[in-house]
Each structure stands twice: as structure tokens, then as C-alpha cells.
Amino acid sequence: MLFRSKSNSAQPTVPEDDAAASRTVQAGKGHPTPKRKTSEALNKRPLVPADRKAAGKTARVAARAQRDREYQAMQTGDEKYLPAKDKGPVRRYVRDHVDARWNLGEFFLPIAMVFVVMTFAFATNAAVSTVVVLTLYVVVLVTVIDAFVMWRGLKKRILTKFGADTYLKGLAMYAVMRGFQIRRARLPKPQVKHGEYPV
The missing domain is CATH 1.20.58 (Methane Monooxygenase Hydroxylase; Chain G, domain 1)
Structure with a gap:
């Protein structure tokens, strides 16, 4: 009478394709998928900046630089910085x-x-x-x-x-x-x- 080992008899036979798929699932992407609330929180930007005075100053500087570029383009005909109506x-x-x-x-x-x-x-x-x-x-x-x-x-x-x-x-x-x-x-x-x- 032949006896089989318990370890061999307990494990069901798994096809090679299923085994490969199982390994792929187990491998995953290395980290858990973040929750929706967490992702939305990371993407949120404040509508009103914390330092409104600094933000206003930055915007004025950028606007002045844009006007200077447009004025220079008006003199030279540089297409890159012309106003939209002249481009x-x-x-x-x-x-x-x-x-x-x-x-x-x-x-x-x-x-x-x-x-x-x-x-x-x-x-x-x-x-x-x-x-x-x-x-x-x-x-x-x-x-x-x-x-x-x-x-x-x-x-x-x-x-x-x-x-x-x-x-x-x-x-x-x-x-x-x-x-x-x-x-x-x-x-x-x-x-x-x-x-x-x-x-």
C-alpha cells in the first residue's frame, strides 16, 4: 500500500497561467491605492492665497513685465509678444x-x-x-x-x-x-x- 505525503495531497494543482496571474496580482504596484478623499485633498488649491499682499504684488510685477514686453514688441514688430489683436x-x-x-x-x-x-x-x-x-x-x-x-x-x-x-x-x-x-x-x-x- 502506497502512502502520499500530506503536503502534496493538500495542495491543489494550479495551472501555469493562473499561477502567473496570481503572482502579478500579488506583486501589485508596491503601495496601496490612496482613498478618494486623500487624492482630492492633495489636488485642492486655495482660492484665496494666504498672503494676499504678496500675491497682489507678484501679480502687479507680472502684469508690468507683460506690458513692457508688449510695448517693446509694438516698437519692433516682434510677433511673440504682440497683443492678441495684432498677432x-x-x-x-x-x-x-x-x-x-x-x-x-x-x-x-x-x-x-x-x-x-x-x-x-x-x-x-x-x-x-x-x-x-x-x-x-x-x-x-x-x-x-x-x-x-x-x-x-x-x-x-x-x-x-x-x-x-x-x-x-x-x-x-x-x-x-x-x-x-x-x-x-x-x-x-x-x-x-x-x-x-x-x-
Whole structure:
């Protein structure tokens, strides 16, 4: 009669795949999974900083540095630090086109000031005052027509260069407003001379 050892008979036979899976489960990740409350507590950030005075000072310093970078970019045309309203190759193209063109709008403000002075100077002479005012209206009309012609040509250039699906919203006003500004007062500063149209 043969006798088996108790240790051998007590242990059930485990397939190799199950044994490997068991070892993987036992190995685990080396540490217990943290509770949800613990994880949420670690991720929480205070809405109000402890030292509000120091936080405010830091924010002011950061804002001042940002303004300085933007001002410098306005002078040099550095795309990296320009304000959002001036960023992008399309807006850069618009600025260069407007700056390369002789726009009647850039002379409008000085001319208008002259006409205002003339209106006061000839206030007692109704005939001359009427002529001055009508002439001013003609100047306004001509500059508006010139701005329309400028945008019409610029729009065609934009669609040709950047594609028919280019987002044009806001560009017309952007171009016209720049065209009506005195060249020296434009920001960002003009990076091209008159006649140097962008390709």
C-alpha cells in the first residue's frame, strides 16, 4: 500500500497561467491605492492665497513685465509678444499692406483740423462757412471711398495668399482704422516703407 505525503495531497494543482496571474496580482504596484478623499485633498488649491499682499504684488510685477514686453514688441514688430489683436501672419500682412500704401485717411486728421479752424475763423461769413463745411464733407467722402478701394484690393490679396477659407471677420475694420491713423502714431510701428508691398 502506497502512502502520499500530506503536503502534496493538500495542495491543489494550479495551472501555469493562473499561477502567473496570481503572482502579478500579488506583486501589485508596491503601495496601496490612496482613498478618494486623500487624492482630492492633495489636488485642492486655495482660492484665496494666504498672503494676499504678496500675491497682489507678484501679480502687479507680472502684469508690468507683460506690458513692457508688449510695448517693446509694438516698437519692433516682434510677433511673440504682440497683443492678441495684432498677432498672426494675416494681420501682419494687413499692416504691411496698409503701411506700404499712401492712404488718404492718414492725412484726414490734419486736414480736418485745418477745416475746423477755418470754420471758426469765418464764422461771421455765412457763405464762406458753408463752402468750408461742404468741402470738409467732400474730403470725408473721398477718404471713405479710398478706404473702400484699399480694402477691396487687400481682400483679394489676402484670399490669394492665405486661401479662400481665410477668416476675414474684423480685418476690414482693422485695416481701415490703421489707414486713418497718422503713420507715426501707428502701433505696432510700421515695418515697411511706402511702396514696399508684402509679397
